[in-house]
Amino acid sequence: MKKFLFLSLSLIIFLTGCSFQSNQPQLDKLEQIKQRGKLxxxxxxxxxxxxxxxxxxxxxxxxxxxxxxxxxxxxxxxNAIEFKQVTSSNRIFMLTSDAVDIVIATMTINPKRLxxxxxxxxxxxxxxxxxxxxxxxxxxxxxxNNKKVIIVLGSTSEKNIRMMAPDAVIQGFRTYNDAFSAxxxxxxxxxxxDDSILYGFLDTDKTxxxxxxxxxxxxxxIAIKKGTETETLRMTIDEILYNMEKKGTFKQIKNKWVx
Amino acid sequence: xxxxxxxxxxxxxxLLLQGLMITLKVSLMSSILAFVLGVFVTYLRDLPxxxxxxxxNIYVEVARNVPLLIQLYLIYKVYPHFGLTFSxxxxxxxxxxxxxxxxxxxxxRSGMNSIVMQQKQAAYALGLNYFQTFFMITFPQAIRIVxxxxxxxxxxxxxNSSLVSFIAVVDVFYVIYKGAADDFRIYEFFLVGALIYxxxxxxxxxxxxxxxxxxxxxxxxVRV
Numbered sequence: 001m002k003k004f005l006f007l008s009l010s011l012i013i014f015l016t017g018c019s020f021q022s023n024q025p026q027l028d029k030l031e032q033i034k035q036r037g038k039l040x041x042x043x044x045x046x047x048x049x050x051x052x053x054x055x056x057x058x059x060x061x062x063x064x065x066x067x068x069x070x071x072x073x074x075x076x077x078x079n080a081i082e083f084k085q086v087t088s089s090n091r092i093f094m095l096t097s098d099a100v101d102i103v104i105a106t107m108t109i110n111p112k113r114l115x116x117x118x119x120x121x122x123x124x125x126x127x128x129x130x131x132x133x134x135x136x137x138x139x140x141x142x143x144x145n146n147k148k149v150i151i152v153l154g155s156t157s158e159k160n161i162r163m164m165a166p167d168a169v170i171q172g173f174r175t176y177n178d179a180f181s182a183x184x185x186x187x188x189x190x191x192x193x194d195d196s197i198l199y200g201f202l203d204t205d206k207t208x209x210x211x212x213x214x215x216x217x218x219x220x221x222i223a224i225k226k227g228t229e230t231e232t233l234r235m236t237i238d239e240i241l242y243n244m245e246k247k248g249t250f251k252q253i254k255n256k257w258v259x
Numbered sequence: 260x261x262x263x264x265x266x267x268x269x270x271x272x273x274l275l276l277q278g279l280m281i282t283l284k285v286s287l288m289s290s291i292l293a294f295v296l297g298v299f300v301t302y303l304r305d306l307p308x309x310x311x312x313x314x315x316n317i318y319v320e321v322a323r324n325v326p327l328l329i330q331l332y333l334i335y336k337v338y339p340h341f342g343l344t345f346s347x348x349x350x351x352x353x354x355x356x357x358x359x360x361x362x363x364x365x366x367x368r369s370g371m372n373s374i375v376m377q378q379k380q381a382a383y384a385l386g387l388n389y390f391q392t393f394f395m396i397t398f399p400q401a402i403r404i405v406x407x408x409x410x411x412x413x414x415x416x417x418x419n420s421s422l423v424s425f426i427a428v429v430d431v432f433y434v435i436y437k438g439a440a441d442d443f444r445i446y447e448f449f450l451v452g453a454l455i456y457x458x459x460x461x462x463x464x465x466x467x468x469x470x471x472x473x474x475x476x477x478x479x480x481v482r483v
Contacts, residue, residue, distance in 0.1 A: 089440035096443075116443045150427075154440030171347070171427035172437060182427070185339055187347070 029230040030074075033101055039074060041067040042086035042100035046177045048200025049257040050106045059083045062196075062257040063104040066123060066222075069249060070102075073240045087175050089154030092116060095225050102237070103223040106194060108156050118230065119221035120237045123250065127214030128157055129195035131183070131202070134209050138190055141215060144168040148188035150179045157193045160216055176201075183208070194218050196258060267444045268451045271434060278434035279455065285348065285430060286417045286459070289355035293416065296356060297363030302393055304364070305371060315364070322361035328422055330354045335426045351423030359416045366408045370401030403474045410467025414460040421456070431455055 033039055043063050044051035051061040064083065072078035086094050091103045095117055106126070109119045132138045138147065145167035151158045153172040161168055171188055173179040180201050183191040191198070198210050222241075224234050244250050268275070300319065303311040322330070331354040335347065345353065374397045382392040402409070421432035435452035439445045 089436065092440075092443050093445060112442070153437050158441075172429075172433065173427055174425065178425075181336065185336065186344075187427075 027229065028232055029101065029225070030233040030236060033074065033233070037075065038080040038082055039067070039071045040082045040084060040099075040101045041071075042091055042094045042103040042105055043067065043083050044087070044105045044176075045085040046087075046175050047106055047197045048203060050196060050200070051104075052200065062124070062253055063106065065253045065256070066244075067102075067104050069244055069253075070222075070237060070240050073243075074236065087154070088152045089174055091154075091223070095223055098225070101224075101233070105223075106197060106220055107223050108194075108218040109221040110156060113223070116226065117223045118226050118234050119223055120234060121241050122219035122221050123241055124196070124220040124254075126194040126196040126218040126220060128160055128192060128216040128218060129198055129214055130211045131191045131198045131208050132189065132211065133183075134207055136189065138211070140211065140213060141165050144190060144192075147190060150182050150188040150191040152176055152179050152193060155193055156216070156218065161192055164215065199258070263446055264444070265447050265451070267438070267442050268447050271438050271448075274434045274438075275431065275451075275455075278429055278431040281348070281428060282417075282420055282430040282432075282459070285351050285355065285420045285423055285428070288352045289359060289416055289420065290413055292352065292356035293359035293363055293412075296360030297367055298398070300360065300364035301367040301371060301398070302390075304368060305393055305397070306389055319361045319364055322357050323365070327354065327358045327419055328425065330358055331422055331426060347426045347428045348423070350426060351420070351428050355416060355420060355423075358419070359412055362412050362415070363409065366405050366412060367398075367401060369408070370403075370405035371397060373404055374400050406467060406471045406474060410463060410471075413463050413467075417459050417463065418456055 043059060043061075045053050045059060047061070049061050051059060051063045054060045067081060067083070068078040071081040084094065084100050086100070086103060086105050088105075091105050091107065092113070094100045095103050103117075107113070107119075108126075109122060113119070130138070130141065130144070138144065141161070141164045144161065144165040147168055148171055149161055149165070149168045150171050150173065151161065153174055158170060158172065161170065171182065173182060176193070176197060179191055179193075182188055184205065191201075195210065195214060202208060202210060222237055224230050224237070300315045303315045306312075331350065334345065334354050335350045338344070338350075378396055378400075379392055382396045387395065420430065424430050424433035424436060427433075432452060435448045439448040442448075
């Protein structure tokens, strides 16, 4: 009994503690970033070609170049930036807990996510694809029924597979590397996620192939915490993205990373 | 401001129940295997044979001192290279059994150490062999003394079983994590998860308490 009292008490303190925090007036996010002098960006470290660690231990990729361009426009210095690793399953927590200012991590804009975070305009459109070993006899999504399909938890791919191949046995992992190494080890028959990420894996290992069909359109956006204090930041980022599109910076970045 | 809404957890009820069955299966199988392994190791350690002692000591120290998650990944990712491929759920059961078995054998050993040597000598003098002495004289006394400590090991096992979600076993923690990641309902899912594990472990604690009372050895109670 005592234990339960203690638990419920600590629960109440925990929950109310959270609400106290959010009642405090918040400084405008853009001002915060400018005062700090650097932008903290959540990116992926395991998703070639969007965000990955190269041979020199530097984070590189499409998302990283976009982040640098934003930092250059916000703060006048493309290196005034700190990259923090996020995964598909923790990127929203990182954002809502203020661990990062923005998340640029191959994140698809969808209604469910829009309830929790804000998105910039889309900066890239990917599509969900299926990757299989070269000698596999899987021809399309319908063949995935009763097969073991590897996904990454917290990504949009699982819902689509469940809809189009309801009898697929889904194995969820926490990172793309875990997922791909499971496919390599023969722990599953197919890996499904956005084609952009699959291309990165194909770069490192040619014994796999990607099926030609694309099952969805996945517009990637820059995620920003919801709230009045982030509004100016979101609008500024949209403006920067618009200018990048106009000046052709995006084309350059795209040609650099995505074939 | 975050709105706490537990209805999302209710929607995932089916999945949670399926996950619970897997957690129960993994925990139960590993508990049995770990206990058998622990008793076996304790028996080998009790024999007057230095070879067994060395082997069992190596096993116990390796299994105790390597993080469970690494053991799990070793069995899941490295064993297949040596031709030993197990399904994810079996990998989990093996890792949990090996890990907890080492702890259980240590707990049992502490119980064995509390049995005075003269009992063994008397048993040998009466013509009992090692096996009979262990299972009829010393072990039954030792296990009664260590029931509370043994109970904690089983509780730990249940909680540790959540690590199998890392190798894509759909246990309760996998469902909770997935729910939190897909629906962004962090508080709801993790609080419900905490509650589920508390109930499971609390059940084991209850059984241990009952067993402790039932099997109390008069004159040898542990006084608090």
